[in-house]
Amino acid sequence: MMSSTPVFSRALSRSTNAGAGVRFPRPSWRWASLPALLLVWIAAASSVPAYVLPQPWDVAAEGWRGIQDGSLFHQLAASLLREAGGFGAATVVAFALGISGAVSRGFREFMAPLNSLFMSIPPIAWAPLSMIFFGIGYLSIVVVIFVAALFPMVLALQEGLLTIQEGNLRAARTLGANRFQLICYVYLPASQPFIIAALRIGFSQAWRALVAAEMIGASQGIGWMVAMGGQTGNSSEVILGISLIGLMAWLMESLVFRRIERRYEGWRAQS
Amino acid sequence: MHFHPLDTSPPVLSAEQLGFGYPGGGEVFSGLSLTVRRGEFLALVGPSGCGKTTLLNLLSGFLKPSTGSVRVDGVEVFPELPALGYVFQTPNLFPWLTVLANVRFGLRMAGTMPASRQHQRAMEYLALVGLADVADFLPHQLSGGMRQRVALARALVLEPRILLMDEPFAALDAISRLSMQEELLRIWRALGQAIIFITHDLDEAVFLADRVLVLGAAPQGICGAFDIDLPRPRDALDTRRSERFLAYRAQISDRIAALTGSSRAISSPPARMFAHETI
Numbered sequence A: 001m002m003s004s005t006p007v008f009s010r011a012l013s014r015s016t017n018a019g020a021g022v023r024f025p026r027p028s029w030r031w032a033s034l035p036a037l038l039l040v041w042i043a044a045a046s047s048v049p050a051y052v053l054p055q056p057w058d059v060a061a062e063g064w065r066g067i068q069d070g071s072l073f074h075q076l077a078a079s080l081l082r083e084a085g086g087f088g089a090a091t092v093v094a095f096a097l098g099i100s101g102a103v104s105r106g107f108r109e110f111m112a113p114l115n116s117l118f119m120s121i122p123p124i125a126w127a128p129l130s131m132i133f134f135g136i137g138y139l140s141i142v143v144v145i146f147v148a149a150l151f152p153m154v155l156a157l158q159e160g161l162l163t164i165q166e167g168n169l170r171a172a173r174t175l176g177a178n179r180f181q182l183i184c185y186v187y188l189p190a191s192q193p194f195i196i197a198a199l200r201i202g203f204s205q206a207w208r209a210l211v212a213a214e215m216i217g218a219s220q221g222i223g224w225m226v227a228m229g230g231q232t233g234n235s236s237e238v239i240l241g242i243s244l245i246g247l248m249a250w251l252m253e254s255l256v257f258r259r260i261e262r263r264y265e266g267w268r269a270q271s
Numbered sequence B: 001m002h003f004h005p006l007d008t009s010p011p012v013l014s015a016e017q018l019g020f021g022y023p024g025g026g027e028v029f030s031g032l033s034l035t036v037r038r039g040e041f042l043a044l045v046g047p048s049g050c051g052k053t054t055l056l057n058l059l060s061g062f063l064k065p066s067t068g069s070v071r072v073d074g075v076e077v078f079p080e081l082p083a084l085g086y087v088f089q090t091p092n093l094f095p096w097l098t099v100l101a102n103v104r105f106g107l108r109m110a111g112t113m114p115a116s117r118q119h120q121r122a123m124e125y126l127a128l129v130g131l132a133d134v135a136d137f138l139p140h141q142l143s144g145g146m147r148q149r150v151a152l153a154r155a156l157v158l159e160p161r162i163l164l165m166d167e168p169f170a171a172l173d174a175i176s177r178l179s180m181q182e183e184l185l186r187i188w189r190a191l192g193q194a195i196i197f198i199t200h201d202l203d204e205a206v207f208l209a210d211r212v213l214v215l216g217a218a219p220q221g222i223c224g225a226f227d228i229d230l231p232r233p234r235d236a237l238d239t240r241r242s243e244r245f246l247a248y249r250a251q252i253s254d255r256i257a258a259l260t261g262s263s264r265a266i267s268s269p270p271a272r273m274f275a276h277e278t279i
């Protein structure tokens, strides 16, 4: 079984015991991509005026100011609150619809055209309608996020649940599992990889829609901050906003979803 | 042998006048009756599509017969019945659980033992199938034969009085199949449960069983019963070389040939060791 030792140190320790078949670590260039981007940015920024493209340190200074006067946290909190509302609601409904779809063929057939219809419309297209219905504010944006996250999640959950093997269910029953135990000890663990995948898709779809919706109709939030920066010609604020949007998505991805997903890699590939 | 020919104790499993047909299909069984004695090793052979798997699903309660009933120790059968164990054609291990946790699954569901005792019991049965050293592996890290042995341990740990096995070794190569057969007989001798063993392989049926039932194409049902009076313990090679083994096999394959109307009735079986009569 594999330990969690990083690839590099494992390869090193192997190369020290001078046996046959010493392998050297394949160099990875992952680390170089962000510094390279930074260099290109600096080079580009040096050749145009700062109000068009500011230097990275100007953006960092803008960020520092935002941290000190608390405005950055304020915007971030506003965005995260909407994300939580829309994504949370979408998760609850997606579970209900996804499970129903997996259990009932009729329901699945009924939902299929709706799924493809809603998935083919970019969620931000709903924003104006949502604002007419609910006015400009928390609710109208949450509704857009909800629509954006719901349908991809329903589909991912439903397809995942459908792949649970009939054989596993039958085996569990002959081993004495009752209905409730089937749900707890077979359906739930067997579907964990799909649940994680669905949450991950839902979260990123919601996040994209959130930023877009905030740029159209909000008075606070990261998306609004970017839009305002654009209108007032503050390019530092725009780039700061963009960086934050990317950073939040990346943090969620690598700190939450990747970690959980890694636990299932082993058996998922097989079954 | 685990029973006496004059054994009058009630059968551990009895199926009476079973009728069954899939919706939209023809009858698979009509009026099929079958009893299994306590501790008996019963093998069922029959051509593909004759309803062997269907019969096991009826015997285990996954399917409900349209007429008649199946009783295990006098109780109407259902899949969760503790007296019943089932080893499927594919191992069907839970891929998210370790080998040990797979074997322990049934004990956990029953919840009648403290966790430490469950663990200990599961380890004992893993050792019985010779897999104690891979207890912490995940199923995908095992070979096909090892997985099938885990499936066997997982069913046996609940100490069922009757074990249903649906072509459990069909996916294995000839060599590991022979050793699995011997291993199964060893475990059966140690535990003494009744086994209903389905197979395509006449050779396997005669080698393992106390009694071989021949199923005809649907809806003929049982078309022949053969008591296999070979001494135990049986040896993978010596038993197969014995006159009586060959005679039993010839007798059964003649019956099958007569059933299918085949002209190539095999009255003198080939002497090669690994020749499997497959129907």
Ligand SMILES: Nc1ncnc2c1ncn2[C@@H]1O[C@H](COP(=O)(O)OP(=O)(O)OP(=O)(O)O)[C@@H](O)[C@H]1O
Pocket (backbone or CB within 6 Å): B022, B023, B025, B028, B046, B047, B048, B049, B050, B051, B052, B053, B054, B055, B218
């Ligand atoms: N779910 C089903 N719906 C309709 N017909 C079925 C179904 N399962 C099996 N049958 C039919 O019932 C008959 C018996 O099938 P069964 O699977 O029991 O055969 P078998 O003896 O186990 O065959 P094999 O040796 O190939 O496994 C076949 O004719 C098959 O077409």
Ligand SMILES: [Mg+2]
Pocket (backbone or CB within 6 Å): B052, B053, B054
């Ligand atoms: Mg079958």
